[in-house]
Amino acid sequence: MNQTQTTGALTIKLIVLAIGALLLFAPFLFQDVRSLEVAARICIFIVLVASYDLLIGYTGIVSFAHTMFFGFGAYGAAILLKGMGPGWTPVILGALAGVGVSLVFAIAIGLLSLRVKAIFFAMITLAAASVVLVLISQMSGLTGGEDGITYKAPDLFKPATKLLTDDEGKVVRLWDVRLNGKLAAYYFVFLTSLILFLLMLRFTTSPLGTVLKAIRENEQRAEAIGYRVVAYRTFVFCLSATMASLAGTIYAVWLKYTGPDTSLSFAIMIDILLMVVIGGMGTMWGAVIGAVLLVLAQYYLRDLMGAASEAMAGIPVLPNLLAADRWLFWLGIIFILLVYFFPKGIAGTAMDKGAAK
């Protein structure tokens, strides 16, 4: 089925374009600290989820080690920013170090899984990720352990930095928004995320991406035609790991804090899985939609659930299930139902609509 020319596909692309526009003007449209936080998180998770989609959507491999790569990138920048002080050199070196470590792990896991059944891949990545999580929590001298590392971002991103000053030396306001370092930091996140996402989008339409789709459709046939399926898969695994690692570096620069909970934890892995499945696997557009929906839900739905829980007070267990902390319970159920009934997710299902046969 050709998905590219359906009315549904057009709708999805328009929605993604609208999301892009909203993110571009986010600092001017939503002028509070929390909204900017949400917008930046959405940008980073779009990259993270899209890079995961390269793997799960285009090769059908389930990896549970994606946050591990995300964490390598984040810790690379964090450790160097802490050690060398704020500046661009530690950010760039940190990004490179993160990518380097990620590639070493990706290749090692890839080579190991060459020798074993494909189904082991999910189990091996899960084991590797949890071992790395424990090790990083234990190496407190370098990583700050459970507490993580707090550091300063490059000077440009300090809230006190004035991008433009008027005659009196005060920071210029554009539509009531101060042109300060916080704004610069947001646009750093937005632009780098945009570039990485476009690179991945370009990749999926390249000849290599076409080969991957062929492999996904029919592995045996692709093998018969002469594609070395395993080599392609390992390559995509490495690419996906690189992108995740870079997303981690961006997030570390934005947050000015890196700890197990913000970069490595299994909860983030579950978020990524939910986003990619809700959005729709194998479309790239789905990553955008999934990330937006889930990050919004994380920030705003929890408040709603808290209110609902209070309203239900007195009924046994139900308030517990509705408590804001239990939102994963409901997401888990939605997740299962989606995988049953809409395995293609929002984007995949919509793109099949209005298909010209």
Next chain:
Amino acid sequence: MDRISEILGRMGGVNLLPVALAAVAFILIGAPSSWATLTVAGLAMGMMVFLMASGLSLVFGLMDVLNFGHSAFVSFGAFIAATVLAGLSTWLAADSVALNTAALVMAFLAAILFGLVAGWFFETVIIRPVYKDHLRQILITMGAMIVAEQTILAFWGGTPFTVLRPHFLEGSWIIGDVSIEIYRGFAFLLGLAVFVGLYLVMNRTRIGLLVRAGVENREMVEALGFRVDRLFIAVFMLGSGLAALGGAMWAGYETLITPALGSELMIIVFIVVIIGGLGSIEGTLLGAILVGLMSNYLGFLAPKMALASNMILMVAILLWRPNGLKPAV
């Protein structure tokens, strides 16, 4: 070289690995009494992990189903047993071994019963619709695990739960200068009994014959006139019941449990089934014993390495034998 491997093969082949591991550890640890304590602890842990892992391994072997939610049965088993023990605290406090034992038996039975019922539910509702689709299987069972973990949090809360245990299992046996925790000895023996029972069922009964044949070639068993899918429900329920029992025993072993217990043990369980070779009871036991010993020895020698050591063990074994030590087929 061939001669050596032939001699080793006759002496038990890969079954010698735990013995070799114990021997190396003996030299490294130096103190025989510590070594003996750690070995018993390792064997006890191995047996409990075996209970948790055996079902997962068989389920995969028989139907090619990989259940990432398996650890939920372990967690529920632990919490249900702990709750029953707490409810029967008067029996436990009574100065009667019979009442103590009754409380323990009740707790274990409750866990097993829950495992059987939950296993039936899981198989028919969660897994049945996604047979033969590994991608969706992994996703759905992972989703189910999240829901199960959250349910435990909703019912029991996030704070650690103290597990009572019968008086006669407290304390240690002292043999010379070796001290062995009684509960560990008990866990080892109970695990061993279950293994022997399972081994006899698999090798001496018609059901066992069908399971072994089904692991090797499901289609052919069906072509001979047997409904493997119905057999599979039974195996799945049995595996879930055993996992819950393993969890219940683990609760008594740890004495303080949190809802994260399942996902922590899941990593170990996965490593065990991969090392042992999917689909085989003997392989799972071997993997579990290896992992149990390794964890305890390294927990003593280099505590920070304990978890990573299992990972290294897995990588080394997979490089040597890609299908695990004793795969069923």
Next chain:
Amino acid sequence: MSLLTLDHMKTDIGQYAVLHDVSLTVPEGGVFVLLGRNGAGKTTTLRSIMGLWNASPGSVKFRGQDITSLHTAEIAKLGIAYVPENMGIFGTLTVDENLVLAADKGRIDPTRLKRVHTLFPALERFRDKKAWSLSGGQKQMLSVARAIMEPRELILIDEPTKGLAPAIVDSMGEAFREIGQDSTILLVEQNFNFARKLGRDMAVIDDGRVVHQGSMEAFAADTGLQDRLLGLAM
């Protein structure tokens, strides 16, 4: 009355249509041979009859009963046995355990076992050996033996002579002739010389369609037809 009727059977494997239109009538008794080139759809036909692949649209009727949508195990219980191309031996079980599995009640009928041992003496000699240690021919014998542990009316056999030594092929032929006296055999075969000596009726399948059905005698005499239908495959 015909024992087995395939009516416009069509089978897809994944997104590929393998059988387009297979209609076939297998009469009761003797050996019915299904010929065809590699990849023509012979194995798929047998697997579809056995319910291992879903044949629809179209129907499979056994003694007039529609078995198209029955479970494989139910089809087997109706009296159809299957000897697959890869023999489907349980290598980790012993020879006897393989045979026990084939007995419905889990107990081997001694007279049946005697018959199997007379047909294939090797299976008696190696009865306690693990099946993986048998030779290729012995594995094939075990696979056929499993199919006759219970009285089955129809036995589907897929390329039993592939890769076997000529002497074993001959004794296999003897066994089939003997089995064909009280069961019907639907035999898929590439070895035409083997098949022509056994078959009473035959059909040729090509590119997922039955292109010829008739008596073996007539087909064996018509070399032109053989050339056209089977081509270089023979």
